[in-house]
Amino acid sequence: MSRTLSSRSALGALLAVALVGAGCSSAESTPAPPTYDASDAVQARVLPQLAATGEDVEAADxxxxxxxxxxxxxxxxxxxxxxxxxxxxxxETVSEAETDDEGHVALTSREDGELHVVVGDGDDAIGAAVDTADAPEAGFTDDFDEDTVDEADGPWATRDQGYIGVRTCSRASADAAEVADGVLRLSVLEDPDRRGDECQLPGRRKKFPFRLNGHVGTEGSYAFTYGFAAARIKTQAARGQHSAFWMQAAGGQQPGGPEKGGAEIDVMEYFGDDHPEGGLTSFTYFLDEAGEKKTLGGWLPDVDELGDDWASEYHVFSVEWTPEEYVFRIDGRVTQRIEGETSGRPEFLILSLLSSDYELPRFNGELPEHMDVDWARVWETGPS
Structure with a gap:
């Protein structure tokens, strides 16, 4: 199913070009495209609009x-x-970056149309031309210009989870999900229905207030199989809860491996500032033939190289999902690649700020805590 919701009006002035890995190069403008020798040594393709850092909201477009x-x-x-x-x-040169050990590089452009990837200069320059028209088209967009949570015609619904499993001290609630000023705000806050009560975890003396969690998904209204999924998110700062953008198989996971039984795809989880592991993860989970849970992925290394402003600026977290691999990116920069068999089932979107029992002893903030989502988008590609 494909569904497109209204987009926010364009900003009066574009934000500065978002670069990945390297700073902006302000080369002089010229009236003609760059001169270089087209070479098979330079392979390039245009991905969707997956990069947009900054403090302010802006349209997905x-x-x-x-x-x-x-x-x-x-x-x-x-x-x-x-x-x-x-x-x-x-x-003009709109982006510049350096290759990694395998010759890969990610570049960004706010300009659409014809783009030229160039290596070297003068008579030694080689390159390739690409065009944004060749990128996949978006099939689902929510800019949160309107309240699309728990509405009859909205794709997002509060998920059914409360005081069970790994969250015996918290439950999902519509009161912890609010759409205003073009932003979906998901919160962790005290449960007013249990004010005065305290939750005690097994084996621990300290007690905690019962909490409400912002936890919404598109189950039953939108799912897709293969493509790009992205969300522009500003995380919470404190530990004791984690922001997340993830997907689950429609109808639930089944044994038999990911292609047959589906998977959980955790595009991003952020466990708070000053986390000893850096705070950011990307995972995928599935059930093997025997029904045993298998986990791939993990903590993102070198998080400081990706940024240190997760709670103060928006970043685009995305996954490229094909039959052969998952490629996770932050503002277009590849952060993790998981190769092998992937989910072959339709997957639906989930956005959440969850306070799990294992996190509560490390809570170092003040309730309420917030995660802001500027937009969510999917570009369906099919198995090709």
Whole structure:
């Protein structure tokens, strides 16, 4: 099923170009595209609009396109530029980054249309041309301009979870999910129905207030199989709860491996600032033939290189899901790649700020805590 909701009006001025891994290059503009030798050594493709850092809300349509490129036979740290035609008809370098050990690089552009990936300069320059028209088209977008949570015609519904399992001290509640000013705000707050009561975890003396969690999903209204899923999120700061953007198989997981039985795909989880492991994870879970739970993925290494402003600025967290792999990205930059058999079942979207029992002893904030979602979007590709 494909569903598109209203988009927010374009901002009066575009945000600064979001770059991945390297700073912006302000090369002089020229009236013509760059000159280079087209080379098979430069392979590039345009991904959807998966990059948009910043403090303010903005429409999903204003996010930056991501160009995924690979340059053969170059050293790590080789500079690669992306050149685009700006609104005034001039060609400018809009992004610059350096290759990794395998020659991969991610570049971004707020300009659409024809783009040129260039390596080297002068007579030695080689490159390739791509076009944003070749990127997948969005099939689901929610900019949260309207309240689409727990509404008859809205895709999001509060999930049924309360005081059980790994969250005996918390439950999901519609009171912890609010749409206002173009943002879905998910919260952890004290449960007013149990004010004065305290939850005690087994083996621990300390007691905790019972909590409400913001926990919504598109189960029963929207699901897809293969493609890109992304959400622009500003996380909570404190530990003791975790922001999450994830997916589960429609109808529930079944034994038999991910292709047959589906999977849980945790695009991102953030466990708070100053976490000893950095705080960010990407996982996938599935049931094998015997019904045993299998886990792939883990904590993201070198989180400080990705950013340290998760609670003060929005970032786009995304997954590219194909039959052969999951590729997780933050603002277009690959953070983790899990290769092998993937879910072959339709998956629905989930956004949540959850306080699990194992986190509560590490709570170092003040209730309420908040996770803000600027938009959520899916580009369906099918198995190809």
């Amino acid at each position: 204003e996010a930056a396109w991501v160009v995924d490129a690979t340059v053969a036979d170059v050293e790590a740290g080789t500079a690669v530029t992306l050149v685009a035609e700006t609104g005034d008809g001039e060609w």
